[in-house]
Amino acid sequence: MNFSFQRIRDPLHNVIEFPRDEFHDAMWKVIQTREFQRLRRVKQLGFSELVYPGATHTRFAHSIGVFHTARKLMEVVKRYLGDPGYQETKARSSLAAALVHDLGHGPYSHAFEDVGRRLNLTMADHEKVTDHLVREGEVGSALSGLGSGFAADVADVVKKAGHASIYGAVVSSQFDADRLDYVQRDRLMTGTHHGAIDFSWLLSNLEVGEVSYGVDGVAVGKIETFVLGPKALHAAEAYLLGLFQLYATVYLHKTTRGAEKLFSEMLVRTIELARSNSVTKTGLPKSHPIIQFAKHPEKLENALDLDDLVVGGAISLMVHAKDPVIAALSKNLRDRRLFKCFDVRECLYQRLSGVELAEKEFEAACLSVERRLLDWSKENPQGVPHLLIDKPERPIYKTMTEESKGPLDQIMMKPTHGTGEPFDVALVSQVVKAIRPFRAFRVYHEKGDEKAKRVLSESIDEEVLKWKP
Amino acid sequence: METLRSSRSDAEKAVAIIHDAGGEIVGKTRLQKAAYILEIVGLGEGFAFEYRHYGPFSEELARAVVVAEVQGYIAQEERPATWGGTYSIFRAPANDSGAVSAVPRERLLQTVVKANPVALELAATAAYLAREGYSNPWAETYRRKPDKAAHFLEAAKELYRQLSSIKTPIALPCILD
Numbered sequence: 001m002n003f004s005f006q007r008i009r010d011p012l013h014n015v016i017e018f019p020r021d022e023f024h025d026a027m028w029k030v031i032q033t034r035e036f037q038r039l040r041r042v043k044q045l046g047f048s049e050l051v052y053p054g055a056t057h058t059r060f061a062h063s064i065g066v067f068h069t070a071r072k073l074m075e076v077v078k079r080y081l082g083d084p085g086y087q088e089t090k091a092r093s094s095l096a097a098a099l100v101h102d103l104g105h106g107p108y109s110h111a112f113e114d115v116g117r118r119l120n121l122t123m124a125d126h127e128k129v130t131d132h133l134v135r136e137g138e139v140g141s142a143l144s145g146l147g148s149g150f151a152a153d154v155a156d157v158v159k160k161a162g163h164a165s166i167y168g169a170v171v172s173s174q175f176d177a178d179r180l181d182y183v184q185r186d187r188l189m190t191g192t193h194h195g196a197i198d199f200s201w202l203l204s205n206l207e208v209g210e211v212s213y214g215v216d217g218v219a220v221g222k223i224e225t226f227v228l229g230p231k232a233l234h235a236a237e238a239y240l241l242g243l244f245q246l247y248a249t250v251y252l253h254k255t256t257r258g259a260e261k262l263f264s265e266m267l268v269r270t271i272e273l274a275r276s277n278s279v280t281k282t283g284l285p286k287s288h289p290i291i292q293f294a295k296h297p298e299k300l301e302n303a304l305d306l307d308d309l310v311v312g313g314a315i316s317l318m319v320h321a322k323d324p325v326i327a328a329l330s331k332n333l334r335d336r337r338l339f340k341c342f343d344v345r346e347c348l349y350q351r352l353s354g355v356e357l358a359e360k361e362f363e364a365a366c367l368s369v370e371r372r373l374l375d376w377s378k379e380n381p382q383g384v385p386h387l388l389i390d391k392p393e394r395p396i397y398k399t400m401t402e403e404s405k406g407p408l409d410q411i412m413m414k415p416t417h418g419t420g421e422p423f424d425v426a427l428v429s430q431v432v433k434a435i436r437p438f439r440a441f442r443v444y445h446e447k448g449d450e451k452a453k454r455v456l457s458e459s460i461d462e463e464v465l466k467w468k469p
Numbered sequence: 470m471e472t473l474r475s476s477r478s479d480a481e482k483a484v485a486i487i488h489d490a491g492g493e494i495v496g497k498t499r500l501q502k503a504a505y506i507l508e509i510v511g512l513g514e515g516f517a518f519e520y521r522h523y524g525p526f527s528e529e530l531a532r533a534v535v536v537a538e539v540q541g542y543i544a545q546e547e548r549p550a551t552w553g554g555t556y557s558i559f560r561a562p563a564n565d566s567g568a569v570s571a572v573p574r575e576r577l578l579q580t581v582v583k584a585n586p587v588a589l590e591l592a593a594t595a596a597y598l599a600r601e602g603y604s605n606p607w608a609e610t611y612r613r614k615p616d617k618a619a620h621f622l623e624a625a626k627e628l629y630r631q632l633s634s635i636k637t638p639i640a641l642p643c644i645l646d
Contacts, residue, residue: 160520160521163614163615164522214552214553215498215523215586215587215590216495216496217495217551218552218586218587220587220620360538364540367540399554423553
């Protein structure tokens with residue numbers, strides 16, 4: 001059979017090659033499908049471009065970068081498992097999973113998922129959509145060229161529904177190809193100088209080893225996973241610190257999150273009106289993909305019709321909506337007139353300086369302020385809410401507990417002298433041990449909303465009084 | 470009673486599970502699976518579950534436990550496990566002196582508290598898969614978790630049998646021979 005040789009030029013990895021063989025030919029066919037091409041119209045970082053104008057890169061480029069990185073990781077697996085341990089079929093499933101793992105993302109990915117959660121929209125869940133797309137449709141057909149059960153195997157790897165193994169770790173672990181691509185790509189494209197990682201050194205020190213695992217207090221056995229050589233300790237620390245910094249400065253940036261909040265409110269309102277037979281108030285025609293999705297959110301085809309261009313383009317229609325909430329919010333988004341952000345944590349830190357507060361007491365103080373704000377919001381509803389509360393939390397690294405994603409999700413270090421079982425990086429690194437989850441507590445309100453400002457101020461005063469009577 | 474229940478915060482709901490289990494639950498896996506089993510037999514707190522590495526898992530419950538600890542409703546003690554990781558013990562005021570209860574929710578929890586956590590994980594996973602439409606959930610559980618199932622599948626079935634024998638508003642999926 002004649003297979004062609006294909007290449008893609010990538011800003012992060014430079015040349016990504018698809019050699020002349022059956023597997024890469026199938027992967028190239030996957031890239032040509034409608035579902036994969038749609039990823040050209042879904043930005044990797046959604047509203048981040050409002051903060052970092054260069055961050056307009058797409059999930060299309062990222063997905064191909066993940067595939068490329070996964071091949072590098074799989075070379076490590078192959079080198080360590082050798083013959084006959086290395087299983088080509090499992091490796092192929094994982095590599096294909098790396099390529100298609102993001103297929104189901106909707107417009108402005110995470111903000112859209114938030115809308116889906118609020119309104120219980122089945123096909124706004126990117127994992128569900130990906131699962132359908134990998135098993136069925138054009139992608140499923142392209143994958144089936146590698147065997148009748150291949151598409152199902154790939155879907156299981158993406159869904160993490162199969163047997164957890166080192167092959168799956170290539171797609172889902174602390175050192176998975178997804179993370180290794182996005183920490184580098186997002187840094188490059190945003191232009192931030194935070195979060196640099198020493199990828200070549202990490203890869204050069206990556207090995208496969210066996211670690212023990214268990215459930216609660218009960219030991220189960222051993223499993224193969226990635227382990228780092230002792231000389232990569234500081235590179236591992238930098239990797240985790242880099243992730244922390246990217247979360248603080250890019251992924252959970254206050255302006256990006258503020259835009260996402262407005263987007264969610266706008267879309268929730270639009271979908272609710274469309275579902276209550278008030279399409280004419282939304283500013284959109286009945287045939288618009290957003291309205292079609294609102295009417296039948298369970299249809300895969302309707303989810304596939306949505307992307308950043310479709311939704312972003314709808315905003316210029318929605319500014320003319322009869323509904324004042326949709327009109328106002330879409331103007332906010334179109335002209336980047338975002339709500340003011342008030343950082344409650346920072347304010348409490350400042351106001352409570354000098355008071356000896358344990359971490360739990362500080363978190364309790366935050367919860368108490370949040371409860372007051374939520375109660376007030378319930379009593380004072382209005383079209384565009386006075387207060388939009390955002391409390392993101394992102395643990396950067398968890399030591400192995402039953403709540404973590406399992407033994408494959410740890411960074412394990414090989415002992416310096418080569419004997420003994422690999423151990424968790426947090427046992428030897430004071431830096432890793434000290435990294436706390438990234439937490440924020442922000443409240444967004446319209447610039448001139450005096451009511452909102454007053455209730456914020458009073459809620460914080462009340463809490464501060466508890467500690468500084 | 471139902472109105473009272475639905476007006477409680479997630480943290481209070483998490484505390485109620487530990488409370489009804491006798492005031493102590495060892496392990497996050499056990500707590501998660503206990504809450505899941507209560508949920509599917511109609512005695513739960515309304516937490517949403519999805520499939521994760523250790524079977525059915527609720528992010529809402531995990532968050533609720535953190536909040537409950539911050540608010541001082543429960544205490545969490547972390548201990549090193551023999552296999553190299555750590556495990557947690559959750560404590561909350563108990564509901565009684567430890568006498569065997571006739572109330573289904575408490576009977577279920579008392580059974581779960583005494584169960585082997587690996588067997589419990591497998592039993593909860595099989596129940597989850599049955600509800601997802603798998604015709605042979607035990608075989609699918611084995612396929613997904615061969616290392617655990619090789620040693621604990623029979624114990625999981627026995628545990629499932631015990632749990633199924635407790636009369637609940639909704640019966641556990643009928644998946645035993």
